[in-house]
Amino acid sequence: MPLALVLAALDDPAAASEARQLRLYQLLKAAILDGRLAPGTRLPGTRQLAADWGMARNCVLFAYQLLLAEGFVEADRGGTRVATLPLGTAGLSPQHRPAGADMLSRRARQLPAITRSESLLPFAPGVPDLNAFPWGTWARFLHRAWDEVTARQLAYAEPGGEPELRRAVAAFLSARRGVACTPEQVFIVAGGQVALDACARLLADNGDTVWLENPCYPAARNAMLAAGLKPVPVEVDRDGMAPAPGLWQAAPPRLVYVTPSHQYPLGSVLSLERRLALLAGVQAGGGWLIEDDYDSDYNHAQPGARPLPAIQGLRPDAPVIYVGTFSKLLYPGLRIAYMVVPRWAAAEVGEGIRKLYRGGQAVEQRALARLLESGQLTRHLRRMGPVYRERQAVLREALAARFGERCEILGGQAGLHLVLQLPAHLPDRALVSAARELGVTARPLSLYYADATGGNGLVLGYGMAESARIPELVDRLGLASESLEKAG
Template sequence: MSHELDLILAALDDAPPTGEARQLRLYRALKAAILDGRLPPGTRLPGSRQLAADRRMARNCVLFAYQLLLAEGFVEADRGGTRVAPLPLVQPGAGAGAPAGAVDMLSRRARGLPPVQRGESLLPFAPGVADLNAFPWRSWARFLQQAWGEVSARQLADAEPGGEPELRRAVAGFLSARRGVACTPEQVFIVAGGQAALDACARLLADDGDTAWLENPCYAPARNAMQAAGLKIVDVPVDHDGMAPDPALWQAAPPRLLFVTPSHQYPLGSVLSLERRLDFLQRVQAAGGWLIEDDYDSDFNHAQPGARPLPAIQGLRPDAPVVYVGTFSKLLYPGLRIAYMVVPRWAAAGLGEAIRSLYRGGQAIEQRALARFLESGQLTRHLRRMGPIYRARQQALRSALHAHFGDACPVLGGQAGLHLVLCLPDGPPDTAVVRAAWALGVAARPLSAYYAGQAGANGLLLGYGIAEETRIPELVGRLAQAVLG
């Protein structure tokens, strides 16, 4: 055995466990060594019996790795055994690092997208996360088991284009009863998560260079979708009644797409007034554009306990050019990645064909289970049960924030949804506070990151969905330590 091969195998033995099968690890190690020139063409590999004995592994592991390399052309067999095949295009060190200017090889759109913060979703005060422990998992598992019991080859292939018929019917009924959305199942399209829905709106309803109005501050994934689609973004300020465009803007830069989060503006929490809802509908239609209504966070009405959530804009004028977007990821669990789009009846055929052409359906089993979960009333009962719990957590959070920060740091939002905004007008930069809070085991998001340009407000987004009420005072104490030092 060559010295270089011995080093490669020794490194393989010393590597921490990854959960990957040993034969695959051997195959990948040998392939990488061949590609980067450490095992040049003609190098003899030890026999499978010898290598298995030397490395104390089953001979089948070695045979498996050798056979994969042989099938891919990296080695060849002859009477003398197995040797590295001639690969004239591979030079020593090739592929060992990124090429010069690798970042510039991405498109301008890709380079302009902001980084995504990860790893916060299970920490207290993480925004946008519901109490997963309180979810009726046994009921959900039962519906999943029933769906799997009826599985056929079709369900294991692609899902029905546009979504499983059972789920489209169930979503239409759920939205009609709970959100005042006027639609038939044919107007409902199921997609793989809320981001896919926003991407579809940006790509299928507008062309490169068209104008999109976004709230400022804005839900970052919406901005990313519009930016990646090559749209010209106009940032419109938000006040206590939601998006507040200057009247002259309708003439200066009429929108092809107008994106709003009307029931609970993200991130400030304001509610779009009825006057503006009706005005936007009229003006968007006159401009030949579309209104994208993202109803991401409307299932809990804290302003009027026991009352239904505010009705959707779509229900005010069902034939208007409105696409109503929502997701079940926050109501069930984030990993489900099932969302929906409701389009006008007159656009259902054309837009439906475009959606089917661009996006392949999946998760047929989960879609069938979700349809029955909705039809059984389980989700509605769960939402009713959690409403008082979330209101109590919000009140505990408000009280603790006032105790630590007083009137100097206003708290915004709270009429709906699962987060509040703590303003820090005279505090340290919110980005620094977020880092300090993370080190103390508390999640927060910087308010300034949601603004376009450099004029963003300083503050923190604080979710109370997964923060237990009894722990909130102590957790806010940690947050105060991060803010005050």
């Protein structure tokens, strides 16, 4: 089928609120899945497609990179072509549920739902400015990696990750986060969720207790539940996770999961006193601490200064698994994460990872290693820091002007989002739905709590929100809140 027909819906007015780069990706993916774009079909070059459809080349690069990462297209010296999918994939159609059948396990059916913000609309949390990423530089490193491809890179990747990337990550973390490790302690896995799943399955047994921040990253909670662990929610205050007196004795944990550098979603930073107390507690109880270094890349509290060092760096021999990704520095669809384990546990954890997971993305891993070694990623981080600080300042000012003192603003020391606490008469999920009708996305704070009634607010990402647009978008949020108040 001609590509023009495939992309005819790219400018559909009904999808006007959707980011064009994501729309392009979705249209191409759908055409590949249903066979309208046959295996081997050459896609136009990024410059040509961008010119033909009046869009930025970065948008096309974004769509192509997602398709490449997911295996729908292949890249070679001739450009980009549609990959050959497994038999039975083409022409996928909805399947009917067999009568009376339980398609999922009881454990899976009990997992809390995770709602995703629509596409890449402004205020979607967890997404950096994908248009500002140096896609041209990344593409050059990818092409170099493809030029060096051998049969080994096209088979399963090295267990634990490509040696070049493990070395580069160890050096990067040592320089930026004070993580003390050797490359042998670094393990590369396919995304942050896989890292958390590995921790849950390799370090704990069915029925073991895991402490989770409350509120907590929903995917972390689900990873622990899916592994059969018993979650104990631990309240969070302005200094991070705050275990109640006696909790170590009442519910001794096998695992403690924390986001100390930038608590997700409230944005607090775990104090040094509590970091040391958690370390002492897990060591005394024979447990493990999972340190998810979420959103630590951008330090807004003291621009140019290093944030508090990682817990792992306080006592490198402690039972700490340090987990992180490059989602906020590169793009979420890359799905490359790392785990840093104690030297004394590296062999056993590495063997467990080899038994559970197959490695992949060897070419992308080699490209990422070169990107880290070149210093280009660090330069991109330094360049974007002031941009994000400006956006946060504009967002704070706009929220304060529109909502006033009735709504407290939380977070902002690091990361790419703020939390707007709401009064009880404005339920966050209803407000999110009303705002969606006005073309504004947000995520309800209540989604992150073990009990859905535990919080009421909006998690507002500003990674994809340009400063000039923020006041008008906040005004739409205000209009949505006014409509709820009138209806109530």
